[in-house]
Amino acid sequence: MSRLPHWAVFTDNNSRKGEFISSLMDGEPPEDFKPFAGKEGALFSKSAVDHFLEEEARHDQHILSGPDQQELRTMSSGERKKALLNFLLNKQPDYLIIVNPFDNLDSDSARSLADLLTELSAELPLIQVLSRRSDMLPFASHQAFLEGDRLVKIENQEYGASTGVKPAAQSKRRIPPPPARSDLEKELLVRFNKVSVAYGKKPVLNNICWEIRKGEYWQLSGKNGSGKSTLLSMINGDNPKAYGEDIELFGYQKGSGETVWDLKEHTGYFSPAMVDRFRGYHSLENMIISGLTDSIGLYTQPSAAQQQLAREWLKFLELESHKDDYFHECSEGVQRLVMCARAMVKHPPLLILDEPTAGLDDQSAELLVRLVNTMAQQSSTAIIYVSHRKEEGLRPEKIFELTMTPAGSTGKVILP
Numbered sequence: 387m388s389r390l391p392h393w394a395v396f397t398d399n400n401s402r403k404g405e406f407i408s409s410l411m412d413g414e415p416p417e418d419f420k421p422f423a424g425k426e427g428a429l430f431s432k433s434a435v436d437h438f439l440e441e442e443a444r445h446d447q448h449i450l451s452g453p454d455q456q457e458l459r460t461m462s463s464g465e466r467k468k469a470l471l472n473f474l475l476n477k478q479p480d481y482l483i484i485v486n487p488f489d490n491l492d493s494d495s496a497r498s499l500a501d502l503l504t505e506l507s508a509e510l511p512l513i514q515v516l517s518r519r520s521d522m523l524p525f526a527s528h529q530a531f532l533e534g535d536r537l538v539k540i541e542n543q544e545y546g547a548s549t550g551v552k553p554a555a556q557s558k559r560r561i562p563p564p565p566a567r568s569d570l571e572k573e574l575l576v577r578f579n580k581v582s583v584a585y586g587k588k589p590v591l592n593n594i595c596w597e598i599r600k601g602e603y604w605q606l607s608g609k610n611g612s613g614k615s616t617l618l619s620m621i622n623g624d625n626p627k628a629y630g631e632d633i634e635l636f637g638y639q640k641g642s643g644e645t646v647w648d649l650k651e652h653t654g655y656f657s658p659a660m661v662d663r664f665r666g667y668h669s670l671e672n673m674i675i676s677g678l679t680d681s682i683g684l685y686t687q688p689s690a691a692q693q694q695l696a697r698e699w700l701k702f703l704e705l706e707s708h709k710d711d712y713f714h715e716c717s718e719g720v721q722r723l724v725m726c727a728r729a730m731v732k733h734p735p736l737l738i739l740d741e742p743t744a745g746l747d748d749q750s751a752e753l754l755v756r757l758v759n760t761m762a763q764q765s766s767t768a769i770i771y772v773s774h775r776k777e778e779g780l781r782p783e784k785i786f787e788l789t790m791t792p793a794g795s796t797g798k799v800i801l802p
C-alpha cells in the first residue's frame with residue numbers, strides 16, 4: 387500500500403474549513419484527498435477541544451485526562467491542547483488533521499510541538515490546515531488553498547513562506563470620539579500589590595506587583611499555564627481568588643463593596659471565545675451599539691446618537707456598507723474587528739484583548755493589530771493585549787511578563 391501524503395491546506399476567513407474537515411472525517415473527501423477515504427482520521431483543533439469540554443461537562447467525567455488528573459475545564463488553553471494531542475495519539479489514527487496547531491501556545495511549547503509533529507510525520511500522515519502561512523511545517527509535500535468550499539492546488543511551493551509585506555502599524559484615519567467624557571479621572575487604574583494565588587496546593591501567582599495607568603499600552607505575556615487568564619479574571623471581576631488580596635481597581639479597593647458592574651463599566655473586553663459563545667441575529671451596527679449598553683447584541687431601541695456613533699466606527703473599519711449584515715453571517719475576520727470595535731466604542735478606561743488574533747488569517751490579523759495600535763495612539767484608553775504569537779506590527783509600550791517558578795509565577799516589566 388502506498389503511503390498517504392502530507393498536506394498543507396491554507397485557509398482564509400472565507401474558507402469553508404468545517405465542511406472540508408467534516409468531508410475528510412466522514413470518509414467523503416474532495417478528489418485530491420480520495421486516498422484518505424476509508425481511513426481513520428483524528429482531529430487536533432480548537433473545535434475538538436471545545437467538543438471534549440462539552441462532553442466532559444455533560445457526562446461529568448474526565449475524558450482527555452485520567453480520573454486522578456486535572457479536569458479539562460480548569461486547564462489553561464495550552465494545557466488543554468497538550469491533553470488532546472496525547473489522547474488522539476493513543477488512539478493510533480491512520481492520519482491526523484492539525485488545525486492552527488500553534489495558536490494559544492507559548493514559543494517553547496510551539497517549538498516542541500513542531501519537533502514532535504515533524505518526528506510523527508515519519509510514521510503518520512499529517513494534514514495541516516492553516517490560517518497563518520508562517521505556521522507551515524516544511525514536510526508537507528502537497529499544498530492547496532481552500533477558496534470558499536473549493537480546493538485549489540498550489541504548485542508554487544513558496545506559498546508557505548511569509549508574505550514579506552510590512553503592514554502599516556497604524557491607521558492614518560481618526561478613530562471615532564468617545565460617546566461622553568469619562569467621569570473616571572483617576573491616573574492609576576489597576577494596582578496589584580504582592581498578589582499571590584493558588585488553586586488547591588498548586589501555586590499560580592507569586593507576589594505580583596503591577597500598576598496600570600491611564601493610556602498605557604501593555605502586552606501581557608508568559609508561558610502556557612503561567613497565570614495570564616487568572617490575572618485578567620481578577621481585573622475583570624469574576625475571580626473570587628481576588629478577595630483578600632491587595633488589589634485596587636479604578637479607585638476601588640477589592641472587596642470594599644464594589645460590584646462586578648462597577649468594574650465592567652470601566653472595562654472593555656474581547657476574547658475570541660466570546661464570538662464562539664454568541665448566538666443570535668443582530669446587525670453589525672447593533673453589535674457595536676451594544677458595546678454602549680454592556681450587552682452582547684442589542685435588545686432595546688438605540689438612540690439616533692448611538693446609531694450615528696456605530697456608523698462612524700463601521701466607516702472607520704471600512705464596513706459602512708455592511709451595517710445591516712447579520713453578524714453571524716460575516717467572516718471570522720469581520721466578526722473579530724466588529725467585536726473589538728464593540729469593546730472600544732465607549733473608550734473605556736481599560737481595554738482587555740485576550741489573544742484576539744488566534745485563528746485569523748494573516749490579512750485579518752494585520753488589520754486587527756493595526757486597529758489596536760491606532761486605539762492606543764489616539765485615545766486615552768489603557769490597553770492590555772495578551773498574545774503568545776509575535777505579532778509583526780504590534781507596538782506595545784511595555785510588556786508585563788510572567789515567569790513560572792515552583793512557588794508560582796513572578797512578574798516583571800520589560801520595555802520592548
Ligand SMILES: Nc1ncnc2c1ncn2[C@@H]1O[C@H](COP(=O)(O)OP(=O)(O)OP(=O)(O)O)[C@@H](O)[C@H]1O
Nearest residue numbers: 460461462463464585590610611612613614615616
Ligand atoms: N479553577 C482552577 N482549578 C485548578 N487549577 C486551575 C484553575 N484555573 C486555572 N488553573 C491552573 O492555573 C494555572 C494558570 O492558568 P491560566 O489559565 O491562568 O494560565 P494562562 O497563562 O492563561 O495559560 P494559557 O497561555 O495556556 O492560556 C494553570 O496551570 C491551570 O491549570
